[in-house]
Each structure stands twice: as C-alpha cells, then as structure tokens.
Amino acid sequence: MQYRQSKKFIKIIKWFTGLLVLLLISLFVLLYYETAVTDKADSYVYALPYATGTSHQVVxxxxxLFSHRHIAALDFEMPEGTPVYAARGGTIYSYRDNSDEGGLTGSYKNKANYIIIRHDDGSFGCYWHLQKNGVLVRKGRVDKGQRIGFSGATGQVVRPHLHFSVKTKLTYDKDSFVQTKFNTTKGICILKNRSSYERPAD
Ligand SMILES: [Zn+2]
Known part of the structure; x- marks a missing residue:
C-alpha cells in the first residue's frame, strides 16, 4: 500500500517537474527570442526618453515575441508617474491622456495614452502607455530632452512601462519602423533586450 502511494507520489513529482521545465522554457523564449525587424536604421543619435542620471531596463x-513581433520598438521598465522626455525634437503630432484603463487582453489595445512627435525629417517618435492626464505638452514644438509627460500602464500592458518607437509611417508594418541609436553612459548604441541604460548629462 505504502509502496503504491510513493509510486503515485513520484509520478506526480515527475509530472510537476515536466510542467515546470516547459513553463520555464516558454518564459525564456517569450523573454529572449527575437523576430526579424526592419534593417532601416536612423543616423540620428536619440536621447534616452527619461531624466539624465537615471537608468531603466529594456524589458x-x-x-x-511578446508584443513586438517584427516591430522595432523598445519597452523600458518604468514605475507609473516617471517623467518622460523627448528623445528627439519636433512638433506634437497627436496625443491622448484621458484613459485610465490598462490590462493584459486585446480589449485594452485602444486604451493607451500616448504622445506622437513629428520630427523635422518627417518621422514620428511614439511614446505609449502614459498615465491619465500624463501629457504635459499638447501642441507646438518640443526640444530634444524636454519633459513631455509621465509614464503609466494604460492600454495593453502586463506592467507599467514606456513603449518607444520611431516610424516613418504610422502603421504597424515592419518597414514603417526604423532602428534608433541612443546616447548612453556606455556610449552611442542600439539598445539590447534585458540591458539597462543610463542617460548621460547632455
Ligand atoms: Zn512595447
């Protein structure tokens, strides 16, 4: 009887271990696997979209694979209410900051607050998931490094972060996006997943 019970117990442990391994592999793939993105790269050197002397991780x-399939976008981990700065100057093209809804499912996709800045070369800088009433500049020109709003967790999000991308067209086509390099305390570089970057003094 005892022997049968321990056999059953071992079976459960084996099943559980298998499940755990499968979950860990899925999580690893989700966090680290990268799909192909555009080859187009911007020659402009962008400022990190947060305060000088502060550091945030690219999550x-x-x-x-999670939500950037074939798109050249970056998610910076950022507590709600963190000041967001213009990565490049331009004029405010559009914004939204009346939403206070955010969550995991697709139904939140159109609930994000955001700012879109039109750069002088015609490209667009996109700042997504801002907090409610989190837009500081609603029209006119903004300078590179100017404080433009506050981060949040509106729209389709797992946790608070700032989503940043540069596009030549406002669509989600692979080639609407351009890769961008940033000035960081580690030098001028294209940012890598899971690394943290500090914005140096200008
Ligand atoms: Zn994102």
Whole structure:
C-alpha cells in the first residue's frame, strides 16, 4: 500500500517537474527570442526618453515575441508617474491622456495614452502607455530632452512601462519602423533586450 502511494507520489513529482521545465522554457523564449525587424536604421543619435542620471531596463527589445513581433520598438521598465522626455525634437503630432484603463487582453489595445512627435525629417517618435492626464505638452514644438509627460500602464500592458518607437509611417508594418541609436553612459548604441541604460548629462 505504502509502496503504491510513493509510486503515485513520484509520478506526480515527475509530472510537476515536466510542467515546470516547459513553463520555464516558454518564459525564456517569450523573454529572449527575437523576430526579424526592419534593417532601416536612423543616423540620428536619440536621447534616452527619461531624466539624465537615471537608468531603466529594456524589458522587451526589437522583435520581441511578446508584443513586438517584427516591430522595432523598445519597452523600458518604468514605475507609473516617471517623467518622460523627448528623445528627439519636433512638433506634437497627436496625443491622448484621458484613459485610465490598462490590462493584459486585446480589449485594452485602444486604451493607451500616448504622445506622437513629428520630427523635422518627417518621422514620428511614439511614446505609449502614459498615465491619465500624463501629457504635459499638447501642441507646438518640443526640444530634444524636454519633459513631455509621465509614464503609466494604460492600454495593453502586463506592467507599467514606456513603449518607444520611431516610424516613418504610422502603421504597424515592419518597414514603417526604423532602428534608433541612443546616447548612453556606455556610449552611442542600439539598445539590447534585458540591458539597462543610463542617460548621460547632455
Ligand atoms: Zn512595447
């Protein structure tokens, strides 16, 4: 009887271990696997979209499987209410900051607050998931490094972060996006998934 019970117990442990391994592999693939993105790269050197002297981790990089499939966008981990700064100057093209809804499912996709800045070369800088009433500049020109709003967790999100991308067209086509390099305390570089970057003094 005892022997049968322990056999059953071992079976459960084996099943559980298998499940755990499968979950860990899925999580690893979700966090680290990268799909192909555009080859187009911007020659402009962008400022990190947060305060000088502060550092944030890229929690999803270009082509991330979670929600950046074939798109060259970056997610910076960021507590709600963190000041967001213009990565490049331009004029305010559009914004939204009346939403206070965010969540995991697709039904939240159109609930994000955002700012879109039109750069002087015609490309667009996109800042997504801002907090309610989190837009500081609603029209006119903004300078590179100017404070433009506050981060949040509106729209389709797992946790608070700032989603940033540069596009030549406002669509989700692979080639609407351009890769961008940033000035960081580690030098001028294309940002990598899971790495943290500090914005140096200008
Ligand atoms: Zn994103």
């Amino acid at each position: 999803q990089g270009y082509g991330g």
